[in-house]
Amino acid sequence: xxxxxxxxxxxxxxxxxxxxxxxxxxxxxxxxxxxxxxxxxxxxxxxxxxxxxxxxxxxxxxxxxxxxxxxxxxxxxxxxxxxxxxxxxxxxxxxxxxxxxxxxxxxxxxxxxxxxxxxxxxxxxxxxxxxxxxxxxxxxxxxxxxxxxxxxxxxxxxxxxxxxxxxxxxxxxxxxxxxxxxxxxxxxxxxxxxxxxxxxxxxxxxxxxxxxxxxxxxxxxxxxxxxxxxxxxxxxxxxxxxxxxxxxxxxxxxxxxxxxxxxxxxxxxxxxxxxxxxxxxxxxxxxxxxxxxxxxxxxxxxxxxxxxxxxxxxxxxxxxxxxxxxxxxxxxxxxxxxxxxxxxxxxxxxxxxxxxxxxxxxxxxxxxxxxxxxxxxxxxxxxxxxxxxxxxxxxxxxxxxxxxxxxxxxxxxxxxxxxxxxxxxxxxxxxxxxxxxxxxxxxxxxxxxxxxxxxxxxxxxxxxxxxxxxxxxxxxx
Amino acid sequence: xxxxxxxxxxxxxxxxxxxxxxxxxxxxxxxxxxxxxxxxxxxxxxxxxxxxxxxxxxxxxxxxxxxxxxxxxxxxxxxxxxxxxxxxxxxxxxxxxxxxxxxxxxxxxxxxxxxxxxxxxxxxxxxxxxxxxxxxxxxxxxxxxxxxxxxxxxxxxxxxxxxxxxxxxxxxxxxxxxxxxxxxxxxxxxxxxxxxxxxxxxxxxxxxxxxxxxxxxxxxxxxxxxxxxxxxxxxxxxxxxxxxxx
Numbered sequence: 141x142x143x144x145x146x147x148x149x150x151x152x153x154x155x156x157x158x159x160x161x162x163x164x165x166x167x168x169x170x171x172x173x174x175x176x177x178x179x180x181x182x183x184x185x186x187x188x189x190x191x192x193x194x195x196x197x198x199x200x201x202x203x204x205x206x207x208x209x210x211x212x213x214x215x216x217x218x219x220x221x222x223x224x225x226x227x228x229x230x231x232x233x234x235x236x237x238x239x240x241x242x243x244x245x246x247x248x249x250x251x252x253x254x255x256x257x258x259x260x261x262x263x264x265x266x267x268x269x270x271x272x273x274x275x276x277x278x279x280x281x282x283x284x285x286x287x288x289x290x291x292x293x294x295x296x297x298x299x300x301x302x303x304x305x306x307x308x309x310x311x312x313x314x315x316x317x318x319x320x321x322x323x324x325x326x327x328x329x330x331x332x333x334x335x336x337x338x339x340x341x342x343x344x345x346x347x348x349x350x351x352x353x354x355x356x357x358x359x360x361x362x363x364x365x366x367x368x369x370x371x372x373x374x375x376x377x378x379x380x381x382x383x384x385x386x387x388x389x390x391x392x393x394x395x396x397x398x399x400x401x402x403x404x405x406x407x408x409x410x411x412x413x414x415x416x417x418x419x420x421x422x423x424x425x426x427x428x429x430x431x432x433x434x435x436x437x438x439x440x441x442x443x444x445x446x447x448x449x450x451x452x453x454x455x456x457x458x459x460x461x462x463x464x465x466x467x468x469x470x471x472x473x474x475x476x477x478x479x480x481x482x483x484x485x486x487x488x489x490x491x492x493x494x495x496x497x498x499x500x501x502x503x504x505x506x507x508x509x510x511x512x513x514x515x516x517x518x519x520x521x522x523x524x525x526x527x528x529x530x531x532x533x534x535x536x537x538x539x540x541x542x543x544x545x546x547x548x549x550x551x552x553x554x555x556x557x558x559x560x561x562x563x564x565x566x567x568x569x570x571x572x573x574x575x576x577x578x579x580x581x582x583x584x585x586x587x588x589x590x591x592x593x594x595x596x597x598x599x600x601x602x603x604x605x606x607x608x609x610x611x612x613x614x615x616x617x
Numbered sequence: 618x619x620x621x622x623x624x625x626x627x628x629x630x631x632x633x634x635x636x637x638x639x640x641x642x643x644x645x646x647x648x649x650x651x652x653x654x655x656x657x658x659x660x661x662x663x664x665x666x667x668x669x670x671x672x673x674x675x676x677x678x679x680x681x682x683x684x685x686x687x688x689x690x691x692x693x694x695x696x697x698x699x700x701x702x703x704x705x706x707x708x709x710x711x712x713x714x715x716x717x718x719x720x721x722x723x724x725x726x727x728x729x730x731x732x733x734x735x736x737x738x739x740x741x742x743x744x745x746x747x748x749x750x751x752x753x754x755x756x757x758x759x760x761x762x763x764x765x766x767x768x769x770x771x772x773x774x775x776x777x778x779x780x781x782x783x784x785x786x787x788x789x790x791x792x793x794x795x796x797x798x799x800x801x802x803x804x805x806x807x808x809x810x811x812x813x814x815x816x817x818x819x820x821x822x823x824x825x826x827x828x829x830x831x832x833x834x835x836x837x838x839x840x841x842x843x844x845x846x847x848x849x850x851x852x853x854x855x856x857x858x859x860x861x862x863x
Contacts, residue, residue, distance in 0.1 A: 467734035468680055468710065474732075475714055475725055485713040487698050499699050501713060509710055523672075523701045524665050524694030557789070559798035585799045589788040590662045614694055615662070617669030617701065617802050617826070 225263025248332030276302030358434025386411030522614030679736030
């Protein structure tokens with residue numbers, strides 16, 4: 141058993157991560173242990189990151205114990221960087237989290253300073269351009285290097301980051317046995333100093349338009365949530381209108397006082413900025429917003445924006461025509477928000493001979509409205525197609541024709557009429573089609589008049605597995 | 618002076634029913650006009666026949682909403698647009714909705730009627746009681762959008778529909794080019810309920826659908842041939858027992 145994390149008190153007793161538990165107990169005899177649950181920790185950290193969206197839209201979890209937040213351009217909202225750091229730290233400690241905070245120009249520098257800076261009680265603010273100086277005194281393991289690499293650096297006598305500055309890059313590379321390790325050192329150093337760019341991948345897609353509504357008193361009632369939504373929505377739509385854009389995704393966040401957050405997301409099939417419509421979509425799920433101990437901030441964000449021009453409505457009803465595309469898309473949106481996005485579909489066509497691939501249902505999108513069915517010289521197609529072809533047992537097979545009887549869904553059916561076959565070869569150039577066999581489709585009719593579309597999977601002498609099987613794939617009207 | 622909304626609604630539905638009656642004296646007796654219309658399968662495999670019947674009898678200039686309950690799609694397959702030239706009756710877009718619950722399907726149908734953007738709603742649901750159909754009927758009359766319900770043979774109970782048809786598949790017509798091949802589709806349709814022409818209730822029609830001219834014609838009994846082949850003397854079949862395993 142080993143120690144995984146050590147807090148401040150433990151560190152004063154010289155207990156650190158990686159220490160054997162017996163040694164730790166020797167230093168603090170009344171130490172108790174608990175097994176670490178990495179998944180739960182990761183989940184909690186992710187939730188915390190979602191909650192931190194209230195400070196900045198770009199928040200990301202970068203390791204098991206670090207959240208990175210891009211605060212570029214938001215300082216003025218919180219007076220200055222120092223008060224932002226103080227605020228974040230205070231809000232986190234309110235919720236029972238101890239935190240080390242550093243604000244720096246680069247992710248690498250902030251990461252190193254938050255962990256290894258000597259004055260960790262307050263947020264460490266590194267002024268722009270001072271990274272080199274601030275980092276110089278920190279140990280090399282602050283650079284997010286792997287354990288063997290750090291050890292190797294230590295063996296060379298390079299214990300401080302400052303020592304790496306003067307070294308010749310080529311000379312540094314030559315000291316390492318593996319090229320990867322040398323590259324890693326150089327990369328991490330460059331990233332910390334801002335020579336190389338390191339992008340942040342936000343956990344939530346970065347919204348282009350955001351409206352916030354802080355509440356002086358925490359809101360605990362559902363009416364309050366609806367009021368907040370109304371307020372934010374009218375503000376956001378006015379803003380979108382002024383810029384001539386519409387958005388396809390809307391996120392409505394509620395941040396609770398106790399560090400929890402909940403959000404709802406709705407999507408539209410095309411860009412919208414109609415207050416009424418968006419509100420109707422969001423209201424469908426507004427019950428899922430849990431006020432808990434009270435919500436102290438609301439946020440409404442719009443993502444996937446597109447330019448949306450003002451549309452002049454025809455004055456005369458005769459000019460409208462009988463199809464209102466806008467209303468059609470809104471209907472699809474409303475259905476999707478209640479029944480799920482995948483429930484609303486439109487047929488999509490694909491140049492393929494395999495029937496189930498040639499026409500299938502796809503999630504509704506405005507682009508599908510332009511799609512035309514591919515006309516082909518294929519044989520007759522059934523009116524209803526089974527999602528998966530159903531295997532049937534056949535009797536009286538002849539190699540060059542349909543069977544005389546078949547058992548489909550436990551009922552014996554005598555075939556009286558048939559035409560075909562229509563041979564559909566497998567698409568051998570597709571990896572997924574490996575081992576697929578040619579199909580011979582027949583249109584058959586049983587003595588009661590039911591008309592089936594059946595196929596034999598494979599030919600009798602194609603040497604691609606056992607004897608071919610028969611399937612019912614659809615039904616003709 | 619403004620007419621109160623409930624009175625104006627009544628006027629609208631009155632005007633519509635008057636215009637309906639004028640056209641409802643012959644086949645298909647107002648099917649596909651404002652109101653709820655039910656097509657019910659006669660037996661298990663007739664779901665395709667009722668789909669064909671509904672598609673050939675509706676005329677829609679605008680967009681269509683097609684609501685499918687998952688259970689029916691699983692048992693009877695999903696609609697294939699390239700499978701029927703009759704889809705040409707639907708001139709515009711067709712939006713499909715797939716739901717797992719019956720109530721969701723009925724909700725989607727009502728939502729479609731009220732949206733004011735589709736000119737026809739087709740619903741595949743396994744059952745709909747009087748309250749549900751009445752609700753759809755009122756919505757349909759108010760917004761002027763016809764509803765066609767395709768239902769499996771298990772459907773029972775009363776309904777508030779305008780017309781109710783029960784349809785069964787018949788052996789196809791003789792194929793003039795290949796006597797052993799499958800010919801034009803034939804169905805037998807029974808008018809079980811008709812609000813606009815109650816005197817025709819109970820009549821049986823033998824229908825033949827020509828997929829080249831997209832026309833549906835009523836064929837005489839004589840044309841079909843001997844009656845024995847029809848549903849009157851249905852061959853009773855026994856289910857093959859489940860295979861026994863060791």
